[in-house]
Every structure is written in C-alpha cells, then in structure tokens.
Amino acid sequence: MTVVVVTGGTRGIGQGLVRSFLALGAQVAYCGRSAPVDGPSEALFVTADVTRRGDVRSLWDATVDKYGKVDIWVNNAGLSNSRKPLWQLDPAEIDAVVDVNLRGTLQAGAVVLDAMLAQGHGALWNMEGLGSNGQIVAGLTPYGSTKRGLTYATLAMAKELTGTPVKVGLLSPGMVVTDLLTRDYEPAELEKAKKIFNILADRVETVTPWLARRVLAGTRNGGRVAWLTRRKAAYRFATAAFTRRDLFGDS
Template structure:
C-alpha cells in the first residue's frame, strides 16, 4: 500500500483528502493542532507544522505505524480576515505567513531530508489564490504566501533534480469551505456567489479526483490542477445552460 501523510487534515480540503486517500486503499496519517480520535486504520497526530520537531514527530509516528512515507501533502493553511492590509493586526498577518509559507518551508525541509535518506518520496504543496498571479483585494497576506509557495516548490524541484525524490504542486481550485466565504457581508456574499456558483466545487467533488491524481504521480516540479483555465472558460461559456449550486 502507498503511505500518505496530509497536514491540516482535520477539516476542509485536508479532511477530504484524508478520506479520499483511505477510500483509494492508501495507508493514511494526518495532523492538526487539535486532533480527535481518527477513523479505524488512519493515524492522527497532534502537530504544529511550523515546528520542525512536531513535523519529525509526525514523520516518525507514520514510519513506526506504516513502515515508510511515500507521499506527503503540505495542506495546512490559514487565511486572514477579508480586510485591507493596514487594518489587519500584526499577529494575524504573522500567523498566516507563519503557517502558509513558513510552515510549508519548515515541514518541507524535514520531509525532503527524510525522503532522500529513505531513497524515495513525493512532496506535494497546496496552491491557492495568488499562486498563478490572481490578485484579490482583502487577501493580501494569503495571496502573497501562496505566490511564494509556488516559487518555493519549483525551487525545491530544481534542488531535487537527479534524486529519487520529487516536489510537486497540487491546485484544488475554488472549493466551498469556510475560507472561501469568510467575512463577506450578506450583500457582498450574494454578489460573490454569482462567481462561486460557476467556478466553485464541493470538497467531496474535488478531493477524490485530487487524491487519485496524486497517487498516480507526476514529474518532479509538476502540477496537478482541478480548475484549469480551459475548464473555467468552459464553465463561464456554458453557465446559462447549467444550474450549478455548490452550496446546496
């Protein structure tokens, strides 16, 4: 069996990935800052991805349970309130940058060293708004971290060239979670939903597809993306003929 670790697996996309990998027959471990008892056969570990010792604890617990780690998905992430940068408290900015970018870098450093030592592995980093240049007012810190994460992953891939370890990008697109709808006023949310109903998808729609593609693998530095430009263009062109409601 393939052994998969998902960080931030307690809710949202991370939780969906954990369940999807398990349904596809993988041995799965996940972490969160606050975890409850995991389903049968799944390993849950309390860990903070910004702390290298916690990441090593998660790696070691997975190896102790399943013998190795084949795939690691850095999914853990936060978003600030949807407000202009100058209105955000310093602690909120620090938390988002610390987890989304700092945590991914710290975890990746631990994981890549361990994968190189064991002689194989694939590290996947989760993209998001900003990764491919999208700019949205009110989400400056979040978008900046995701933009930086894409660069970091491609740089890791370059550093891994010629080794049996890969660094790859996973792009879920627009998914209906609390991060998507956070801090909208009711009228603003109704306007935003005009786009969401065209482009957004439910966790249970996206994560099985992502999990299957991750298990199949891709080249070092490759990207697996659910919402491609072509798919988005098709949805806009045919929106009048479809009654999509990802919120139902």
Template sequence: MKTVAITGGTRGIGFGMAQALLAGGHRVAVCGTDPERIGKVRAELPENALVHAADVTDRAQVQGFWDAAAERFEGVDIWINNAGVSHPRTPMWELTADEARKVLNTNLLGVLNGCAVAVPAMAARGRGHIWNMEGLGSDGRSVPGLGLYGASKRAVTYLTEALAEESPDQVTVGLLSPGMVVTDLLVDGYRDPAELAKARTVFNILADRVETVAPWLAERAVTRTRNGAHVQWLTTGKVLRRFAAAPFHKRDLFAD
C-alpha cells in the first residue's frame, strides 16, 4: 500500500487516478483550487482520502499540501504533479498577459514548486518517487493555437529529465503521458464550432475517456517507480493501429 499525493486531483485525469488508487487500497491525498469542486470531491471520496485546498503556483500552499498529507498518512511515497491549465486556441500573441501567465505559472512553475517541496522531504525520509504529467507539446509537436500550452509541456519534459539526473539517490523521477483524454482541458477553448467538430473527428480516433486511462496510469504510477521512467498510454504503435482501424471501428466519445 502506497501513499500518493496528486496536485490538481479534484477533477479530470487526476481525480480518476485518485479513485482508481483508492479502489486499489492505496492512501490518497488530492488538492485543487475551486472551493465548490473541493466540497463535492470531499463528499464523493471515502473518509480515508485527504482533500486539500492548494494553488500550485504558490509554493507555500504546495508545502501546506505536502505537510497535511505527510501528517495524515505519516509520509508520502509518490507525488504526482498533475495540475495543469490550457488557454483559448489562438495565436500566442493574442493571449492576454494574464492568460499567458496563468498557463506558465500553473503548468511549469507549479511542477517546479511540487518538485522543490517533494524532493528534499523524500530525501530526508529516505525514499520517494515524483511523477510529472506530460501533455500536448511534450514530444516537440506543435499545434496551431496551442503554442504556449505546448511550450509549457515541452519545458516540463525537459525539467523532468534534468531532475532525474540531479535528484538525490533516494528520490526517483519519471513522466506520465496520458495521451488524449476527454476532459475540459481537451475540448475547451475552441472559438469556431466547425473547428471543434473537425477536432472531434480526430479525438474519436485517438482519445479515450478518463475511466479508461486513469486506472491504467494509476497502476503503473505505483509499480514503475524507477528513475527516468516514462509511462505512455498513447504510443506511436497505438496511434497507427487506431488510424488503420478507424474506417471499420467507429467511436463516439461525446455521445453523452
């Protein structure tokens, strides 16, 4: 049984992983920023889960989340930097300063804050693993209108690979890659309904629902904790097989 802390764990893939880990008998702590959502998650998760309010862009709040989880469960074995936000699909120069700052502060500074809190605490405890969450852009692929988001995720991959070389021997670091998951992060931000409809065609081939991907990631998050680990759901081989099967196997992930 492991103790797992997940930033941004009150919604989306983070919440799905939390549910899967709890179902597997693990101890789980999650944090988020939306008071209404936090209250709803507290009611949905069992009493042995910790649900905490924390903004990952503020290192003091991240430290508070760590302290609460460590006190509740007598330490944290696995820390997952999952919190992330996107922006409207538009050329990056059209984003406001606040929109740009929010993406970079959450997706990059938030990961750095999580690592800065977890690494020394895990080293002092003598063990621990950190997962950082990849996303669009991590592999260097660019998508028009999502340049800033992609840049933030590309930076997270570089940061993680560097941290795997810098971290103390007691602390291991790796990357989780969920691929395309049907969450608000995937479908929000489209200003043109025709563009969204076109994108959904691709999503129906390559994307998956949270309940499909989250348990798969959760199981590997607690079993593949070697330094430099890279866990990928949507591999190149899977992409090729899905496109090949698309004419014969129709999927509609948005039917509901």
C-alpha cells in the first residue's frame, strides 16, 4: 500500500489531498502547527513546523514507525501575505511567508530527499502557486517571489537527483477557492474578482481528487502535474458566455 505524507494538511488544499489520498486507498500522514478540529481519524497527524528540520524528521520517523516507509511526500504547507504593497507589509509577515513557503520547502526537502535516498526510493512533490510561471500580481510580492523560487529549487533538486531512485516533481493546483484566494478584498473588489474566479477557479473537492490520482500515478523526475493548463484556461474564457458557474453559492 502506498504511504503518503502531506505537510500543511489541516485545511484547504492540504486537507483535500489528505482525504483524497485516503479515498484512493493510500495510508496517509499529515502535519500542521496545531491539530485540526475534524481531521480524518484514519490518517496519522503529527504536530510539526516545516521550517524546523527536527520537526520534519519527527514527521518522517513517526510515519515510518506506523506504516514502515514513505513513498510520496507532498510539500504543501504554505502562507500568503496580506494583499498590500511591499512597503506596507509588516516585516514579520514577510519573514513568515518566506520562511514557510521557501525556507520550509528547502529544509523539508533536504531532510526528505536524504531519507528517501537512504531507503532506496521515493517521490517528493513541491506545490506551485501564483508566481511560479512568472505571472506578476500587485500586492502579492512576497508570496509570488517564494513560489517563483520554489519552482527553480524543484528543478534544481531534479538535476541533483539524476541517476538516483528518487524523483521530485511540481504540483500545480491552479486557482482554488480557499481563504487564501479571497482574503483582503474589499466587498466591491471581491465582486469583480469573482467574475474571474468563476471562470478559472475550482473548489477544493474538485481539484484535489484529480491531483491525488496523478501523484499516485507518478511522473518523470522534474515533471509537473498541472490542473489549470493554459489550454484549459483559454477554453474556459472562450466558453464563459455560455457556461454558468457559481463557486461561491451553496451548491
């Protein structure tokens, strides 16, 4: 049975991935800085801060103690910053975003890849986001910078893993309706933004089962699995006038 670890698995996309991997028959461990209120009981939860190598190693060890191995590790833990110009952001907020999104991915990656090489197999997946493809959005400078750097880091890891039994890949969920997507909008601005969200975005429960299936299927070293491709985005814009989508309604 495949064993999967998801960091930042207590909410949003991370929690969706945890539940999706479980539904597909995997054994799952996940972490967060605090325990979730209603996390799935059949998964192993470990309190961990991904910016601390000791915590990451504890998560690895706890998973191996329970399930015997780690086949797949998904670096999902991430933070976004308040939607403000860089000079208006609190220094501590900038540090937190960089710490979790980039430094945390590098520190966790170092621990996990070393352990996977020692066990003789494994696949590490790093989560892309806005900025990974070079898209620039005003007000999200720290977040976008970390995601751009994360893509470089992942491809560099892939080069370092060439010729080994361990692979690294990029996981791109696209635009997903979570609190990170809609935070800090004024009501009037949010209504305008929803027009684009209803074209390009999707709900967690739509995206994460697809991502989980693709992760379990695997990819080449340095490969990318992307939900919202340019072709899909173009099709949605082209058909938007004939397709009614309301991601913020009850259904």
